[in-house]
Amino acid sequence: MALHPTIARVTDRIVARSRDTRTTYLDRITRAADTGPRRAHLSCGNQAHAYAAMGADKDALAEARSPNIGIVTAYNDMLSAHQPFATYPDQIKAAARAVGATAQVAGGVPAMCDGVTQGQAGMELSLFSRDVIALAAGVALSHNTFDAAIYLGVCDKIVPGLVIAAATFGHIPAVFLPAGPMVSGMPNDEKSKVRQQFATGKVGREALMAAEMASYHGPGTCTFYGTANSNQMLMEIMGLHLPGASFVNPGTPLRDALTVAATQRAAAITALGNAFRPAGRVLDEKAFVNGIVGLMATGGSTNLVLHLPAMARAAGVFLELEDFDEISAVTPLMAKVYPNGMADVNHFHAAGGMGYLIGELLSAGLLHPDTCTIAGDGLADYTQEPVLQDDTLVWRDGSATSLNDRILRPAADPFQHSGGLRDLRGNLGRGVMKVSAVKPEHRVVQAPARVFDSQDAVKAAFKAGEFTGDCVVVVRFQGPRANGMPELHGLTPLLAVLQDRGLKVALVTDGRMSGASGKVPAAIHVCPEAAAGGPLALLNDGDMVRVDAEAGVLNVLDADLATRTAAAPDLSGNSHGMGREMFELFRRTAGNAEHGAGVVV
Secondary structure (H helix, E strand, C coil), X not given: CCCCHHHHHHHHHHHHHCHHHHXXXXXXXXXXXXXXXXXXXXXXXXXXXXHCCCHHHHHHHHHCCCCEEEEEECCCCCCCCCHHHHHHHHHHHHHHHHCCCEEEEEEECCCCCHHHHCCCHHHHHHHHHHHHHHHHHHHHHCCCCCCEEEEECCCCCHXXXXXXXXXXXXXXXXXXXXXXXXXCCCCHHHHHHHHHHHHCCCCCHHHHXXXXXXXXXXXXXXXXXXXXXXXXXXXXXXXXXXCCCCXXXXXXXXXXXXXXXXXXXXXXXXXXXXXCCCHHHHCCHHHHHHHHHHHHHHCCCCHHHHHHHHHHHHCCCCCCHHHHHHHHHHXXXXXXXXXXXXXXXXXXXXXXXXXXXXXXXXXXXXXXXXXXXXXXXXXXXXXXXXXXXXXXXXXXXXXXCCCCCCCECCCCCCCECCCCEEEEEECCEEEEEECCCCCHHHCEEEEEEXXXXXXXXXXXXXXXXXXXXXXXXXXCCCCHHHHCCCECHHHHHHHHHHHHCCCCEEEEECCECCCCCCCCCEEEEEECCHXXXXXXXXXXXXXXXXXXXXXXXXXXXXXXXXXXXXXXXXXXXXXXXXXXXXXXXXXXXXXXXXXXXXXXX
């Protein structure tokens, strides 16, 4: 199938836009790769420090003739998604030795859980943790003794931060190893109902706690299709995972076999062999376009609209919101996974998963088939699925049909004929909306504004019974320069209650919503942000605001903003506590949301 003309046009535009920066980037990583394994150039003292604790691997490291793999790990045992990584370094080292290679834990990176910090002060460090992760991974790899790197990370900011580091060290191969989703617990729609019942006082905290614990109940990623699982989809469709690796449950023989296979592949694709695949070559314009297509086809997290531009910049590639919007317009929504449907990612995987999805998108001409991946040349490898046959890992052709068309549908007969994202523009700035879970009748809201400077103020107004009519809830001073751009996921149940009461309601904010954002229309990531002089700082209660996802409009209709004085943010409460005082420099230097709100890129 010929490449879809829109995909071709957008890709050509990205290539043209990025030509100078991408050329400079490729020249830089080529020069770095040409110097060869750095261990050969270290002094004896340097090497002694690097190998002192490596036991039987010392001789192989000192000879510098076999690949040495650096492991960068985001392990901790507070995150269910990362707890399985505890055993990975030993598995990786053993697998490396079996093929004549070595492996060392190069360093660890922090990994915070947005599920723990939602609505809390710590959430104001969440987005910036991505840049800290990139910096920490850079420190780990700066020892310059590695021929390839294996990255252990799954969740929200962790994978984007690791990709930024992998691109920065793009002269060596990068293999990403997932841990997989936890097995299914309480269905997500049942949990959502309990959350709404708690928001309206129909059930108490004991019932809410029981529902949450029954949903998030074991090792692995949360099973809804939020940012963590969107990351896993992205790493597979961009060619940084082995085919079919994303959604295999932790603690299973197949998961262990994939860890061994990924280690073997990392050792095989270094500059010491004949299949050199540096990360910077994998992370090209086509790979990022494929990633955007996958995001739209699955209704993935809006957080990736922030992260993908930042990740791409680290590889010399420049993405703009119009790229997402135009790709979304021609990409069919093929998957219905909560919050876009009732299924979870285990059901998606069982219905055919990534192999079926990629095969359909390739057949429809919506993916670049000729990308460089860690598995080989071309994305066709990713239509296969891994299985164990007599305890041996093999890949076979994935399912040619969906095994449950309520969860996963063909590209020619999708749930809807365009993807899950809209680019909104107008006199209030520019933002995005995830519409895959928003019913068509809720996608246009024109109503008076209710303006708030914090999500706590919205919650207080809700509890006081102030929301009695149609409204556009504006929550400003939530951007990266104001307070680190926290997610406002805690507002989702309240706004859903208002919508269920028959009110027309929408959210407009310069903050973020979770990857689990749902059925209420939300114009998010609005920039310029209010704290940087954006128009949201000029809005007043009662201004008529139109949020139109169909036409891509975000406007105030009846106010002359040019005659107003911007509201002054009260940021005194955001400067200290929970480590926020250490991130003042990040807040001052953060970029705007449409380019990724980056600090290090």
